[in-house]
Amino acid sequence: MSIDVGARLRRVRLIYGLSQRELARRAGVTNGLISLIEQNRVSPSVGSLKKVLDGVPMSLAEFFTINVDEAPQIFYGDDELVEIGSDDVSLRLVAAQRPARQLTILRERYAPGAATGDDALSHRGEEGGVVVRGRIELTVGGTTRVLGPGEAYYFSSTIPHRFRNVGREPCEIISASAPPTF
Amino acid sequence: MSIDVGARLRRVRLIYGLSQRELARRAGVTNGLISLIEQNRVSPSVGSLKKVLDGVPMSLAEFFTINVDEAPQIFYGDDELVEIGSDDVSLRLVAAQRPARQLTILRERYAPGAATGDDALSHRGEEGGVVVRGRIELTVGGTTRVLGPGEAYYFSSTIPHRFRNVGREPCEIISASAPPTF
DNA sequence: CTCTTGTGTCCATGATGCTAAACAGGTTGC
DNA sequence: GCAACCTGTTTAGCATCATGGACACAAGAG
Known part of the structure; x- marks a missing residue:
């Protein structure tokens, strides 16, 4: 199926302990966009996704590389x-x-x-x-x-x-x- | 600056020896879109980019991981x-x-x-x-x-x-x- | 209790991505 | 010559994204 961008973003955001608004502030986008992306109600443009990830910060390569399923044992x-x-x-x-x-x-x-x-x-x-x-x-x-x-x-x-x-x-x-x- | 999605896509496409139309046909998008993306006239949605890369095929992780700068000399x-x-x-x-x-x-x-x-x-x-x-x-x-x-x-x-x-x-x-x- | 501040979601509207089709240039073969 | 077929580019219009703001809910403080 398609890549679950929403779940990935939510996971990344929570790992870094950020709220939607805080991430949005750092990334220079609106909190609504974060919400919509995480719900997979939109497929963000690469540019937008990059802006969002810059707020973490995390590269697009990292974002698509991380395995959301099997998190390394902590x-x-x-x-x-x-x-x-x-x-x-x-x-x-x-x-x-x-x-x-x-x-x-x-x-x-x-x-x-x-x-x-x-x-x-x-x-x-x-x-x-x-x-x-x-x-x-x-x-x-x-x-x-x-x-x-x-x-x-x-x-x-x-x-x-x-x-x-x-x-x-x-x-x-x-x-x-x-x-x-x- | 921002990720040069256009150059990356063009490189990938040429490596696989595909024309814009052929890639578009395999990906189920229009050739115009491929052209616009490669010229960086649009920032494609993640969904669209994935569709395009599925025509290669190549994962998003691969796409953003490959080093576009040091192209191996052929x-x-x-x-x-x-x-x-x-x-x-x-x-x-x-x-x-x-x-x-x-x-x-x-x-x-x-x-x-x-x-x-x-x-x-x-x-x-x-x-x-x-x-x-x-x-x-x-x-x-x-x-x-x-x-x-x-x-x-x-x-x-x-x-x-x-x-x-x-x-x-x-x-x-x-x-x-x-x-x-x- | 109210007031404040946080959380995430929803909605109308303007901005942008995407499509279909036309366009321009190059190559091949008649 | 020109016709057929390839290439990539451009454009009008429609679909989707992204914004700004309203909304609902929860947790604390006074």
Whole structure:
């Protein structure tokens, strides 16, 4: 069938946490147009679609390339980590099946209530990590989940993300990112 | 600036050797529309562009992904072949600068008495060719034969081989080999 | 409760895409 | 010569897109 431009746009917009009006403002179009496109009530001109995507920003190539069906796995349960270590050195690999990984490991500790800031982070590369102690609220794109000890995450750093300790005890995470930003 | 949809479409269409009318017929649109799009006199709707590309066929993702700037060179003039041989054995390479070549095509010219060297050649892949002018003595493994114009050869490059011009006039061969060694 | 501010949807109208057909130029064959 | 057929371009008119604004609903603040 035809490409579901509407669903794609809606997904992209929500991943970046924008309302129709906010996206419209950034793109220099009307909110009504965003609404009509997302409902597939119109087939936007390439020019219009480009304007809209410039507000994200995202290229037309990216837009038509992203797979809306199978989103890459973001959250991993305790039992979804792959053990690649030995008896005395346990190495449990996150996103083992994800191709072309390049990781730098960090150890992060969050005080109760601490967060990575009011604005969401967004930068090059990919990052992932494991909660060792405490509980952390992680927002990636439009999805939010509270992770506890043993649970993990892995996502592309270009998707806006934010960490916040919602527990009463310190939270500890073993994380990795690439390419190194520090 | 904006994506040059017109140039992209024209390039795609010509790569596939279609006229505006033929593409229009396959796509179920009018030839006028193809013309207008290629001139960037309109910004086609995504739906229309998809219809057009279905006539190729090509996906929207492909369409926006292809690099329209660096069009691979198709035709090479005599002086556009890169010389990689020596004085008495001239090897002129086709599409030398093209990245990720799968094939090495050479126009070889042997001066009278010239040879590829005292030791026999041996490398990966397969190679073959046709003698265009003169006579060449080709030794492959234990077999030797003299080939004249119109005659050809094909063998696995791992078998030791050697070329030698046994005639009194220059010998010219068009050869091909894969994977590329240059 | 009202008022404000956010969300997404709907509608009339002007802007633009798209079609059908005519047009102009080039090549082939009679 | 000209007729037939190809090529890409242009144009009038109709269909569709895109806008600006109204509308309905929900969540908070006072």
